[in-house]
Amino acid sequence: STGLITLDAGYKNTGSCESGITFLDGEKGILRYRGYAIEDLAEKADFLEVAFLLIFGELPTKAQLDKFYTDIKSKSVVDDDVRKIVDAFPKSAHPMGVLSSLTSALTAFNPSIVNVSSEQDMYNSVVKIMGKFPVLVAWALRKIQGLPLDYGDNSLGYVENVLKMMFKQPNQEYVQNPIIVNALDKLLILHADHEQNCSTSTVRIVGSSHAGLFASISAGISALWGPLHGGANQAVLEMLEAIQADGGDTKKYMAKAKDKNDPFRLMGFGHRVYKNFDPRAKIIKAAADEVLNDLGIEDPILDIAKGLEREALSDDYFVKRKLYPNVDFYSGIIYRAMGIPTDMFTVMFALGRLPGWIAQYREMRLRNEPIGRPRQLYIGQNHRVFKTVKNR
Ligand code: SDX
Numbered sequence: 421s422t423g424l425i426t427l428d429a430g431y432k433n434t435g436s437c438e439s440g441i442t443f444l445d446g447e448k449g450i451l452r453y454r455g456y457a458i459e460d461l462a463e464k465a466d467f468l469e470v471a472f473l474l475i476f477g478e479l480p481t482k483a484q485l486d487k488f489y490t491d492i493k494s495k496s497v498v499d500d501d502v503r504k505i506v507d508a509f510p511k512s513a514h515p516m517g518v519l520s521s522l523t524s525a526l527t528a529f530n531p532s533i534v535n536v537s538s539e540q541d542m543y544n545s546v547v548k549i550m551g552k553f554p555v556l557v558a559w560a561l562r563k564i565q566g567l568p569l570d571y572g573d574n575s576l577g578y579v580e581n582v583l584k585m586m587f588k589q590p591n592q593e594y595v596q597n598p599i600i601v602n603a604l605d606k607l608l609i610l611h612a613d614h615e616q617n618c619s620t621s622t623v624r625i626v627g628s629s630h631a632g633l634f635a636s637i638s639a640g641i642s643a644l645w646g647p648l649h650g651g652a653n654q655a656v657l658e659m660l661e662a663i664q665a666d667g668g669d670t671k672k673y674m675a676k677a678k679d680k681n682d683p684f685r686l687m688g689f690g691h692r693v694y695k696n697f698d699p700r701a702k703i704i705k706a707a708a709d710e711v712l713n714d715l716g717i718e719d720p721i722l723d724i725a726k727g728l729e730r731e732a733l734s735d736d737y738f739v740k741r742k743l744y745p746n747v748d749f750y751s752g753i754i755y756r757a758m759g760i761p762t763d764m765f766t767v768m769f770a771l772g773r774l775p776g777w778i779a780q781y782r783e784m785r786l787r788n789e790p791i792g793r794p795r796q797l798y799i800g801q802n803h804r805v806f807k808t809v810k811n812r
Contacts, residue, residue: 437624437789441474441779442613446693451700453613454478462703467608468492468578471775474613475546475782488547493574495544496551498559499529503569506559515560515767516645522556523549524638534632536785545633546778553637554578557771558585561764579605582771587759599714600758604768606707607751610700611769613776614747615693619644620773620780625792627781640777641770647687650769652748653755656688657762660721660752663728668720670728678737688749689732695742704750705729711754722753 443452451458454473461470465479472480472488480488505525509518526549527533536542559569562585570588572581580596583604588594614620622643627636644650663673677686691698705726712719729745732738752765760768 437616437784439615439780439783440477441783442615442776444615444693446691446695449694449697449699449702451614458610458699459703462606462609465609466577466579467605467612467772470609470612471550471778474775474779489578491543491547492551492578493572494551495548496555496572496574498526498552498555502526502529502556503559506563506569509563511564511566513564514645515564515764516641516651516770518560518563519556519767519770520638520641520645522559523553523634523641526552526556527632527634530634533634534630536633539786542782542786546782549633549637549778550774553774554582554771555585557767558582560767561586561761564761564763577601579608599711603707603711603754604758607704607754607768608772610703610747611751611772613773613779617692618646618649620777623777624780624784627784628789628792630785633778633781636781637774637777640773644770644773645766650748650766650773652687652746653752653765653769654762656725656748657721657752657756657765659687660724660728663724664721668724668727670724670731673728674731674735678735686728686732686738686743688745689738690741690743691746694744694746697744698746700747701745701749704747704754705745708750708753708757712757715757717757719753719757721756722750725750725753 441454443455444450453461453470454477456473456479461473465473468489469480469485472478472485502522502525505522506518509521530548532541533545533548536545555572562569568590570585572585574581576584576596580601583596583601584594616624619640623636623640626639627633631639647655659673663670666672673684673686676682676684677689708722711717712722729749732743732745738744748769751769752762755765755768756762
């Protein structure tokens with residue numbers, strides 16, 4: 421009745437794991453963080469509360485939340501030498517490559533981060549990366565835009581501060597737009613954790629060797645970058661823009677997606693676990709309407725996306741394969757309305773997923789789990805006798 425899946429005894433070291441952080445039911449479209457429904461959290465909580473819940477297991481009291489944010493702010497300074505690494509990247513660098521490199525580089529500037537033998541050490545690591553990561557996210561954007569790197573303003577809230585570091589133009593007053601702040605807060609909550617997906621499994625397996633938190637998260641960022649995973653939100657927008665350039669010919673792209681000789685996939689559709697609907701996609705689709713309406717933006721791309729969804733949901737190929745819009749299908753439309761460039765969409769996914777990666781790393785380390793060691797089914801050659809090269 422609790423939906424617990426009993427794993428056979430052999431699961432240890434096979435890459436599967438027990439976790440008490442996030443529960444998914446792919447058939448019923450249920451997603452819960454520490455038992456709380458994603459619908460409630462997205463509507464009633466803010467991102468930092470949800471980060472605290474995921475990482476420490478309980479919704480924080482006001483005092484706990486205030487202390488958490490105070491500790492995060494106290495560790496949000498990024499060593500000025502990191503800027504030299506940012507400067508060394510070409511402006512053409514993909515921001516996910518910049519983010520993954522800078523996150524790993526943080527270990528060099530915070531060597532003690534590798535040792536998390538006590539709860540206090542772990543807490544210090546948590547607040548350090550929660551404080552520094554948003555700065556790296558903002559610097560990745562400023563780098564590709566050729567803008568001076570901005571620093572945070574600790575008088576602002578967590579999400580407001582991210583937007584200020586990303587968008588404040590030199591010598592210009594930056595005014596927070598509450599519509600954008602609330603929309604980003606909701607998007608980050610919806611991306612915060614998702615059980616043992618590709619990037620989270622990467623963080624856990626890298627961390628299981630007792631590599632540090634920053635190094636493990638850097639590996640997770642690289643896994644998330646792939647277009648089959650978090651990189652899909654960028655691929656969705658590029659696909660929708662291609663359809664728009666093609667006169668909105670959605671049927672042509674549907675045919676391509678069904679053509680087994682064509683590598684094209686309908687990006688933002690399908691999921692390894694959700695075989696009914698992705699509850700996050702439903703919330704984001706409604707939020708896309710709201711945000712564009714509140715911002716007074718008429719974006720034909722949203723209509724193309726809705727048209728594509730309508731067609732796919734009545735197309736036998738997609739219905740038979742249980743392919744529905746996933747979290748990445750509508751999220752890019754909101755990021756675009758916020759003025760975030762397309763190749764920054766997956767960076768925003770990483771910003772949202774950070775507390776989930778931290779929570780999963782912390783759970784694995786505090787439970788002292790064994791090093792990850794998936795086994796294989798060997799399908800290669802049987803034993804063969806060696807021949808020297810002159811006899812081959
Ligand atoms: C995320 O795991 C997570 O939780 C991930 C995530 C998270 O929060 O961490 O939810 C985030 O990564 C969401 C997924 C984002 N990726 C995309 O939108 C890329 C497009 N989607 C597909 O590439 C695909 O659906 C995957 C990668 C998501 C799932 O891949 P699978 O498991 O290989 O797909 P499947 O086994 O369900 O495929 C079954 C059939 C196959 O056809 P047949 O061999 O049966 O004829 O459906 C086809 C697939 O070819 N198919 C698609 C398709 N997705 C699957 N055909 C066209 N377009 C698609 N999008």
